[in-house]
Amino acid sequence: MSAPPLLVTASPHVGAGDSTPKIMWNVVASLVPVVLAATWFFGPSVPLVVGAALVGAVGAERAFGRRGTLADGSAVITGLLLGLTLPAGLPLWMAFVGGAFSIAIGKLIFGGLGQNVFNPALLGRAFLQASFPVALTTWPLPGTAETWWALRGDNFALPFASARVADTLTGATPLGRMKFEHQPTALWDLVLGTTTGSLGETSALLILLCGGYLALRNYLNWRIPASLFATVAVVETLLHALAPARFPDALFMLFSGGLMLGAMYMATDLVTSPVTNLGCWIFGAGIGVLVLVIRLWGGLAEGVMYAILIMNALVPFLNRWTQPRLFGTTRIAPGR
Amino acid sequence: MSDELSHLHCGAGGGPVLPGRTVTAQMDLLKGLWRENPVLIQLLGLCPTLAVTNSVANSVVMAGATFFVLVGSSLLVSLLKRFVPNEVRITSYILIIATFVSVAEMGLQALVPEIHKALGAFVALIVVNCIILGRQEAFAGRNPVGRSVLDAVGMGIGFTIALLLMGSVREILGSGTFLGVSLFGPGFEPWVIMVLPPGGFFTLAFVLLTVAWARQRRAARAAAAGRDAAVARRAA
Numbered sequence: 001m002s003a004p005p006l007l008v009t010a011s012p013h014v015g016a017g018d019s020t021p022k023i024m025w026n027v028v029a030s031l032v033p034v035v036l037a038a039t040w041f042f043g044p045s046v047p048l049v050v051g052a053a054l055v056g057a058v059g060a061e062r063a064f065g066r067r068g069t070l071a072d073g074s075a076v077i078t079g080l081l082l083g084l085t086l087p088a089g090l091p092l093w094m095a096f097v098g099g100a101f102s103i104a105i106g107k108l109i110f111g112g113l114g115q116n117v118f119n120p121a122l123l124g125r126a127f128l129q130a131s132f133p134v135a136l137t138t139w140p141l142p143g144t145a146e147t148w149w150a151l152r153g154d155n156f157a158l159p160f161a162s163a164r165v166a167d168t169l170t171g172a173t174p175l176g177r178m179k180f181e182h183q184p185t186a187l188w189d190l191v192l193g194t195t196t197g198s199l200g201e202t203s204a205l206l207i208l209l210c211g212g213y214l215a216l217r218n219y220l221n222w223r224i225p226a227s228l229f230a231t232v233a234v235v236e237t238l239l240h241a242l243a244p245a246r247f248p249d250a251l252f253m254l255f256s257g258g259l260m261l262g263a264m265y266m267a268t269d270l271v272t273s274p275v276t277n278l279g280c281w282i283f284g285a286g287i288g289v290l291v292l293v294i295r296l297w298g299g300l301a302e303g304v305m306y307a308i309l310i311m312n313a314l315v316p317f318l319n320r321w322t323q324p325r326l327f328g329t330t331r332i333a334p335g336r
Numbered sequence: 337m338s339d340e341l342s343h344l345h346c347g348a349g350g351g352p353v354l355p356g357r358t359v360t361a362q363m364d365l366l367k368g369l370w371r372e373n374p375v376l377i378q379l380l381g382l383c384p385t386l387a388v389t390n391s392v393a394n395s396v397v398m399a400g401a402t403f404f405v406l407v408g409s410s411l412l413v414s415l416l417k418r419f420v421p422n423e424v425r426i427t428s429y430i431l432i433i434a435t436f437v438s439v440a441e442m443g444l445q446a447l448v449p450e451i452h453k454a455l456g457a458f459v460a461l462i463v464v465n466c467i468i469l470g471r472q473e474a475f476a477g478r479n480p481v482g483r484s485v486l487d488a489v490g491m492g493i494g495f496t497i498a499l500l501l502m503g504s505v506r507e508i509l510g511s512g513t514f515l516g517v518s519l520f521g522p523g524f525e526p527w528v529i530m531v532l533p534p535g536g537f538f539t540l541a542f543v544l545l546t547v548a549w550a551r552q553r554r555a556a557r558a559a560a561a562g563r564d565a566a567v568a569r570r571a572a
Contacts, residue, residue: 091525105538130529162525 024073050083056099081121084200089153211264220268231288368490375498395503403492410488
């Protein structure tokens, strides 16, 4: 006799099927090929260093985070990304400290996922770079077939001990060679990744592919990398045309260093990038300009990390300035 | 009007004494060490705490200079409090403090020129250290000479404790040394960031975190003890 109860719920009534854990684990999956490629180039040191950063990040999330936040996968991403920004020969305890710092100070202190101002992985790397400048700038050369099995540095240095000088060939990164020795690197080497550098900054092609997958699934806002690449390409082409001897060409700038990894994975961090599309265009362009300024006129060879961190700090302002007007309302001066 | 205002300021030390509790010389001296520690509890004087604690030696010299200025000016301010008109008291305090700072600065320059150089402008900036002005305004300007000096000595020691804590952590982690003596041998990898400005902020944050945690625990325990006592009274 009685009718079935009418179920009334609040909107939205149709979900897209995406959830934070699903997006995060997709990003993790897209990072696996990058880690494998790095292992191909730098040997068994890579899983060790990435693993140590991962353990540090996940351990900090487990120790200090709220219950259940491990399952959303964001700590895993932070650990993987941090590991990919480190050199292969880094002592494991430093990678661990960096991972724990990323999560504990970079994320949880602000209140956990979604609350942090800065990209946690980059904050961890900035901390490591300021703490251990020598270890963070010792770049092993990619190995040959015979030496693939060798560690690329003193990975197993005891905690608090500095790395001993190991029997590894090290060299300057392409950016460092360009900046301090004016030695260019073949473009094809940069694209494929057979150069020195941190684990994830070598194979530009693979990172573009993996990031492209995320962009296709709309898990990252393609406007950020697009505007970043466009800014770097246009400004650098102009500079190169003005003074070819002083400034390298645009392709070198695009494919060297951490620009690809930074543009695809760090700048597009959902938490620390603007929410409006116009904001994303400005955000990407700002990173591009800052990268070029640091690389060409700063004291460091590479500037992607600091460029992204600086623009992260501006994101709240970009969000406010680029708020779209509601239909049918008039413009109100911001800050009123 | 200004009298009322200055009474509002006096909570930190010269405030009205709780009924039933007699103020002893011991309390004047000891409150600065922990219960009203100028850095760890009152969060005053953070500028030198952050800026010059990158080594134990710098911390000790800075704390010593501040101690000297603090005790000297408390003594003088307390002695002169009857002759200083209320309207210009801050100006007079600053003049007295500046005199002692000049003495301290010249003394350091003569005795430890290296450290004086390392401390840079921060010795001169003791003039505007709010611990010192705070003690004059809150305590020395309204209390007898003996108590004022005891209070200044306690606060000075409290400041020294905080600076030594910061300096030890930062020097041990950041250079692997204590007072310049190597602790861990040449294999130690120094955490360079700890002797840089960010390390100061990190260290202070963790020190304050520990202090707040300890106080919270103590308060919780005291509350629990109070509840137990009340239950026992009711039962009796």
